Amino acid sequence: MRRLKRKFELHEPGFNAAVSAALRLREHGFAAGLVGGSVRDLLLGKVPSDFDLVTSAKPEELAQLFADFRAVGASFGVSLIGVGGVSLEVATAREERNYLDGRHPELVRYTADLECDVQRRDFTINALWYDPAEGEVCDCVGGIDDLERGVVRTVGDAGRRFSEDYLRMLRAVRFAARLRFELFPETRRAIQALAPKAAGLAGERINAEVTRMLTGPDPARAVRMLFDTGLLAAVLPEVAALDGVEQPPEFHPEGDVLTHTLLMLSHMACADANLAWSVLLHDISKPEARTVGGDGRARFYAHESMGAELAGKILDRLRFSAADRDSITQAVRNHMRFASVRDMRAAKLRKLIADPNFPLELELHRLDCISCHGLMECFVFLLDRLAAEPEHRRLPEPWVRGRDLVAAGVKPGPRFKTVLEEVFELQLAGELSTPEEALETALKRFR
Numbered sequence: 001m002r003r004l005k006r007k008f009e010l011h012e013p014g015f016n017a018a019v020s021a022a023l024r025l026r027e028h029g030f031a032a033g034l035v036g037g038s039v040r041d042l043l044l045g046k047v048p049s050d051f052d053l054v055t056s057a058k059p060e061e062l063a064q065l066f067a068d069f070r071a072v073g074a075s076f077g078v079s080l081i082g083v084g085g086v087s088l089e090v091a092t093a094r095e096e097r098n099y100l101d102g103r104h105p106e107l108v109r110y111t112a113d114l115e116c117d118v119q120r121r122d123f124t125i126n127a128l129w130y131d132p133a134e135g136e137v138c139d140c141v142g143g144i145d146d147l148e149r150g151v152v153r154t155v156g157d158a159g160r161r162f163s164e165d166y167l168r169m170l171r172a173v174r175f176a177a178r179l180r181f182e183l184f185p186e187t188r189r190a191i192q193a194l195a196p197k198a199a200g201l202a203g204e205r206i207n208a209e210v211t212r213m214l215t216g217p218d219p220a221r222a223v224r225m226l227f228d229t230g231l232l233a234a235v236l237p238e239v240a241a242l243d244g245v246e247q248p249p250e251f252h253p254e255g256d257v258l259t260h261t262l263l264m265l266s267h268m269a270c271a272d273a274n275l276a277w278s279v280l281l282h283d284i285s286k287p288e289a290r291t292v293g294g295d296g297r298a299r300f301y302a303h304e305s306m307g308a309e310l311a312g313k314i315l316d317r318l319r320f321s322a323a324d325r326d327s328i329t330q331a332v333r334n335h336m337r338f339a340s341v342r343d344m345r346a347a348k349l350r351k352l353i354a355d356p357n358f359p360l361e362l363e364l365h366r367l368d369c370i371s372c373h374g375l376m377e378c379f380v381f382l383l384d385r386l387a388a389e390p391e392h393r394r395l396p397e398p399w400v401r402g403r404d405l406v407a408a409g410v411k412p413g414p415r416f417k418t419v420l421e422e423v424f425e426l427q428l429a430g431e432l433s434t435p436e437e438a439l440e441t442a443l444k445r446f447r
Helices: 013-027 037-043 059-065 114-118 143-149 158-164 167-179 185-200 203-214 219-229 231-235 257-267 273-281 303-317 322-334 337-343 346-354 358-370 377-388 402-407 415-428 435-444
Strands: 002-005 032-035 052-055 069-073 078-083 086-092 094-099 105-110 129-131 136-139
Touching (some): 013 078, 013 086, 037 129, 037 143, 059 069, 059 078, 059 086, 094 114, 136 143, 158 167, 167 203, 185 231, 203 219, 203 273, 257 273, 257 358, 273 303, 303 322, 322 358, 337 346, 337 358, 337 377, 346 358, 346 377, 346 415, 358 377, 402 415
Parallel strands (some): 052 086
Antiparallel strands (some): 002 136, 032 052, 032 129, 069 078, 094 105, 129 136
């Protein structure tokens, strides 16, 4: 085992709580230390988002030492403890054998040997543990060397490790993209060989991993790596099908649809999940919608409405919430209408700007434009309208409602909705001056 002397000084509640818990476990005769991603990030000079512990203490022994204790994964020895108001995940050191279904081990057995525990972990850079009592990072799998080389490599045989849980293939890509590392050659070859197996993963697991990639520091690289390893064809075949779909060069000098999509991802300035998925899916139906006219030019009629339908099916497959699904499919359906905003009727434009999904759709439009023809006139026009009329971010209350028509003696009927919508359009367009004028206009339509 390689031991690297390192005393971390970090003024962070989670770190202090984890060190305190590890030292307390050591005082009671148990092996304990920080483990996994937090140790990796500390060595890279990053502030970890959370801190996990590994220990030889069994769950029932943890319950005796920590008043704030909760078992959350009893069959795998995973517990939560509270230290100084901070919740920490603690794993009892274990070994696992005989994965029969590509996810769950048949045999799980506790061990007092932390070296044995790290041998079951996915990647060498995640299999380091830190002993705060000795001020040492302990490495028995070559993780420190791999951090220095900038590679993601599995612990042990890559094919065997991925066969234990096929989601690890997606995790390998996510870590490589996030850390801007390369996949170790053996690791890459194993992913390419086993990539079709990822198609059988649960939709919510694929969703979680891909979303982390899309909201990470380099989403375009992550998707490109998914494509190059064959994983994209397994988990998102509709996106993989964008490769090679040529577009008119006068509008898309950047190249095919996949190239355009990756360029948009590279220009994203915020880690918003719904925006990222809207980018990924905004042209999803172009392979199906593509036609070539007599002039030899490719066209994609109705690809936005076709795309919204296909995007909805994909999002359902990946178990998105109804709210997120609606937001993303609406953005896909509407992404072409921004090209005509300067010619829109006043009422229609006000409705567009006041739509709750407008900020996402406006950013999608910006990314779309800067990643192809570069024409930004419509985007600037909308910014100018927002600056000049900030009150248009919300629609006003209608001056006339159904109860007003009833009070004026109009019998309710099927025309109510149509007339109310027509009058509201006139109100938004500024063609009516007062509620009284609006009511009179509505009544005229019934005479």
